[in-house]
Amino acid sequence: MRSFTFEQVTDPNTAVAAAAAAGAKFISGGTNLLDLMKLEIEQPAHLIDISRLPLRDIADLPDGGLRIGGQALNADVAADERVRTRYPVLAQALLAGASPQLRNKASIAGNLLQRTRCGYFYDTAAPCNKRSPGAGCSAIGGFNRGHAILGASESCIATHPSDMAVAMIALEAEVELLDPKRNTRRIPLGDFHLLPNSTPHIETVIAPGELITGVVLPPRPPGKQLYRKVRDRASYEFALVSVAAIVATTSGTITRARVALGGVSHKPWRSLEAEAVLETRPATIESFRLAADAALARAIGRGHNDFKIELAKRTLIRTLERAAAS
Ligand SMILES: Cc1cc2nc3c(=O)[nH]c(=O)nc-3n(C[C@H](O)[C@H](O)[C@H](O)COP(=O)(O)OP(=O)(O)OC[C@H]3O[C@@H](n4cnc5c(N)ncnc54)[C@H](O)[C@@H]3O)c2cc1C
Ligand code: SF4
Structure with a gap:
């Protein structure tokens, strides 16, 4: 792992100000980022620990919706009574993900921004356009059992690994962002992640230094909600x-x-x-x-x-x- 500097922040404005520095990156639960750093796929010069930001609240909104803080833990959101009763598809999706230990550490924002599980992306000896733009895609013509069948390109056929985001898309959630100039914006989650096209290394519309402060769920939609996951083993x-x-x-x-x-x-x-x-x-x-x-x-x-x-x-x-x- 490359050496890096480290700071802990406790307020969102300090976090985004620190993120304006070259090579800076937020770390939350670290369940994806640390693995990528050990493999030197991610090489931040400066880590900003945002796990202590006061962004863990799950709050009712006046319109009947729910706001989930970006630092809320996957386990806490899945266990929240309002999520379980009003948005069961979200609770089911969260509980279908990872393991109890990981869900106790993983944040909502980190889950949205976790990177693909394409094996060639993690194999630094293999060409990969997402890791090294222009290098080629080893999965096309390689072992691609887990890869994409919709919206892929000739540059990349990787999939997004999040369960939670699938439920949030069905619920028509929106993502709240704060940038280094303290501007806020809110965008539909459906517009947040990008298709690979010819730039698979650009995965979302998030701008450099922007912080996910929360996810907003509209009021409970009418009808029955269900999440179903098919995988090679049960957990x-x-x-x-x-x-x-x-x-x-x-x-x-x-x-x-x-x-x-x-x-x-x-x-x-x-x-x-x-x-x-x-x-x-x-x-x-x-x-x-x-x-x-x-x-x-x-x-x-x-x-x-x-x-x-x-x-x-x-x-x-x-x-x-x-x-x-x-
Ligand atoms: C063995 C294993 C199995 C797993 N299985 C599943 C599964 O079945 N389903 C599933 O959905 N997930 C699964 N995961 C993924 C797991 O859910 C994610 O690793 C986790 O949600 C990431 O959250 P984190 O807080 O640890 O993020 P981190 O690793 O800390 O960060 C991930 C990325 O998000 C960025 N980031 C974090 N917070 C913010 C913020 N507030 N604003 C801007 N950027 C931010 C970081 O800079 C980094 O780029 C698995 C992970 C492992 C290791
Ligand atoms: S599918 Fe995408 S992530 Fe996987 S090797 Fe190809 S370019 Fe890299």
């Missing part, structure tokens, strides 16, 4: 495919649907196509099959990951079926 494993579904029905007809998929793209993937198919149709298996076909219509397999297309369809159909029936 401590990233998704091959996951689905967050929120389905409202009236007299057997779907009146509102929100659908997001994980493990399939460079970003948590909301399927507007599936939602458009579902809304106003009867809550039947035929509708769910049509929605799955629409969601995966543009999917492209790269060989080892071809199975994910069928797996994503089946997972989506089963999740919609259960959400509509529950």
Whole structure:
């Protein structure tokens, strides 16, 4: 690991002021960043420990929504009574992620900004456009069983590993940001992560030195919420495919649907196509099959990951079926 300087901050304005320095980087739980530093994939010159910022609150909003502080721990958010009752899809997604030890350390902001689990990205001997722009992509033509089937490019076919973000996309969450000039902005989470295109090293719209101060959830949406994750083993494993579904029905007809998929793209993937198919149709298996076909219509397999297309369809159909029936 390269040497670096270190400071702890206790207020957000000090944090963003410190982040204006060249080579500075925030560290929160460190569950992803430290591994990347040990491999010298991340080489910050200065670390700003933001884990003690007063940004752990989970607060009710006047409109019935909820604001979750950026430093709130994954475990605390999953256990919060308001999250469990009003946003069960989020609690389920959080509990499907990592392990209890990791969830006790990992922050909400860090979860959004965790980097891909593509094996070639972590193998510093392998060409990787995300690690070294222009070097090439080892996963294209290589072992790509876990890689993307939607929205990939010829530069990168990596997936985003977060479970939590998939549920938040379905809930239409927004991210709150504070920049070094103390300006704040709020952007829909759906616009926060980027597709790889020709610049896979640029993963989000966050600007240098910007701090995620919180995530805002709108009031509880109508309908039943469900998160389903398919993975190679039952715990401590990233998704091959996951689905967050929120389905409202009236007299057997779907009146509102929100659908997001994980493990399939460079970003948590909301399927507007599936939602458009579902809304106003009867809550039947035929509708769910049509929605799955629409969601995966543009999917492209790269060989080892071809199975994910069928797996994503089946997972989506089963999740919609259960959400509509529950
Ligand atoms: C073995 C293992 C298994 C895992 N399994 C899963 C899984 O199944 N599902 C899943 O979703 N996740 C999984 N994870 C990932 C885990 O959820 C993330 O590592 C964790 O959420 C990152 O949070 P952190 O606070 O530790 O972030 P850190 O490692 O501290 O930081 C990550 C990144 O976020 C930046 N950052 C942190 N906070 C802020 C902020 N407030 N503003 C701006 N930038 C910030 C840091 O600079 C860094 O770039 C797993 C991790 C491990 C090690
Ligand atoms: S898929 Fe992306 S992260 Fe993986 S090797 Fe290719 S460029 Fe690197």
